[in-house]
Amino acid sequence: MHATLARTLxxxxxxxxxxxxxxxxxxxxxxxxxxxCLVVDDGSADATAAKARAAGAEVLRLPFNLGVGGAMRAGFxxxxxxxxxxxxxxxxxxxxDPSAVPQLLAELEHADVxxxxxxxxxxxYAAKGPRRWAMVMLSLILSRVAxxxxxxxxxxxxxxxxxxxxLFAKHYPAEYLGDTVESLVIxxxxxxxxxxxxxxxxxxxxxxxxxxxxxxxQYLGRAMLALLFALIRPAVPLPSVExxx
Amino acid sequence: xxxxxxxxxxxxxxxxxxxTLVVVTESLRRRRMRERHAVWWLAAGTVALVIAVFPRLLxxxxxxxxxxxxxxxxxxxxxxxxxxxxIQHSSELTKAEDQNRTLAEExxxxxxxxxxxxxxxxxxERIADxxxxxxxxxxxxxxxxxxxxxx
Numbered sequence: 001m002h003a004t005l006a007r008t009l010x011x012x013x014x015x016x017x018x019x020x021x022x023x024x025x026x027x028x029x030x031x032x033x034x035x036x037c038l039v040v041d042d043g044s045a046d047a048t049a050a051k052a053r054a055a056g057a058e059v060l061r062l063p064f065n066l067g068v069g070g071a072m073r074a075g076f077x078x079x080x081x082x083x084x085x086x087x088x089x090x091x092x093x094x095x096x097d098p099s100a101v102p103q104l105l106a107e108l109e110h111a112d113v114x115x116x117x118x119x120x121x122x123x124x125y126a127a128k129g130p131r132r133w134a135m136v137m138l139s140l141i142l143s144r145v146a147x148x149x150x151x152x153x154x155x156x157x158x159x160x161x162x163x164x165x166x167l168f169a170k171h172y173p174a175e176y177l178g179d180t181v182e183s184l185v186i187x188x189x190x191x192x193x194x195x196x197x198x199x200x201x202x203x204x205x206x207x208x209x210x211x212x213x214x215x216x217x218q219y220l221g222r223a224m225l226a227l228l229f230a231l232i233r234p235a236v237p238l239p240s241v242e243x244x245x
Numbered sequence: 246x247x248x249x250x251x252x253x254x255x256x257x258x259x260x261x262x263x264x265t266l267v268v269v270t271e272s273l274r275r276r277r278m279r280e281r282h283a284v285w286w287l288a289a290g291t292v293a294l295v296i297a298v299f300p301r302l303l304x305x306x307x308x309x310x311x312x313x314x315x316x317x318x319x320x321x322x323x324x325x326x327x328x329x330x331x332i333q334h335s336s337e338l339t340k341a342e343d344q345n346r347t348l349a350e351e352x353x354x355x356x357x358x359x360x361x362x363x364x365x366x367x368x369x370e371r372i373a374d375x376x377x378x379x380x381x382x383x384x385x386x387x388x389x390x391x392x393x394x395x396x
Contacts, residue, residue, distance in 0.1 A: 063344075063347045063348060063351050064343075064344050064347055175279065175280050175281075176280070176281075225280070225284075226280070229273060229280055229283075232270065232273070232274055233273075233274050233276070234274065234275075
């Protein structure tokens with residue numbers, strides 16, 4: 001596992017997360033010896049980058065906010081340029097437990113993308129009402145597209161293997177919900193194997209998820225639209241090893 | 246069918262609406278148009294298609310709102326959509342220009358830093374000591390190299 005960790009880059013997109021980012025970075029280093037950690041500061045106005053650096057992480061500072069998708073593509077490019085095989089996305093707000101990373105990496109032996117799924121029996125994360133329906137519907141459709149049972153497709157806790165890293169460094173979408181929904185469609189269309197394993201989620205360090213039914217309905221609509229647009233797009237070719245970077 | 250409309254104008258309306266939808270969908274598919282721009286054109290195209298197929302809906306809507314000539318409602322809605330999309334484009338263009346400017350500044354600062362670092366003599370003190378400021382007053386290089394104060 002140590003050999004795998006040494007070839008793995010933890011990428012944390014962070015937007016104004018000065019409260020939590022240092023703790024999360026420290027926890028990653030404590031629980032995952034030998035791993036490298038990159039914080040992509042997505043145009044924060046606070047001390048996110050300085051705090052992350054002080055905690056020992058490498059930091060990419062984007063000159064303005066690009067969203068999670070834009071930050072992650074920068075992370076994938078960094079991984080490719082610096083010779084990392086695997087990338088694991090971990091939220092900088094502390095809701096992902098780094099001790100689950102070795103399980104994700106182990107599953108990566110048989111897959112290109114491994115999702116840490118919240119509703120798969122471990123932990124007590126729950127969503128209700130229209131938001132839950134949206135997630136269930138997305139999961140049903142994406143499971144068919146990916147030929148694999150996926151129950152939590154909007155999870156930000158994801159591991160990508162070498163093939164997926166090369167693909168995502170070029171084609172990771174920046175659109176709303178693109179980083180979750182469309183990225184999975186792109187990977188599946190390329191013939192990447194997508195799996196999920198159950199993980200426990202912790203409550204977010206700051207802020208509570210919205211339970212406004214109107215917002216949830218809007219989310220459902222936008223998610224379906226994003227999925228529809230992703231599905232009508234032609235498959236992108238999987239970049240070869242040589243063509244990468 | 247509304248008064249004066251012939252079969253050919255009926256067909257023309259449907260064809261034009263379909264053409265709009267096909268062009269927008271195809272641009273979207275080829276990633277030549279981003280979702281948030283495409284949505285308005287798709288909505289307009291869909292409304293146009295519905296009205297083209299069921300012209301009576303337009304007449305009903307016009308009399309409901311109190312517009313005497315149904316075609317005027319079409320013109321009003323078209324102008325409204327075009328106006329709205331233009332405003333959206335202006336704001337997106339402004340944002341893109343701002344980002345472009347920020348990028349140019351960052352590149353210029355990085356170039357100065359690279360020049361200073363690659364200079365043979367130990368000259369880079371001036372740049373190292375200067376409080377390098379980012380676009381929003383954020384330190385550009387601060388904690389990265391440890392040679393400038395982070396604040």
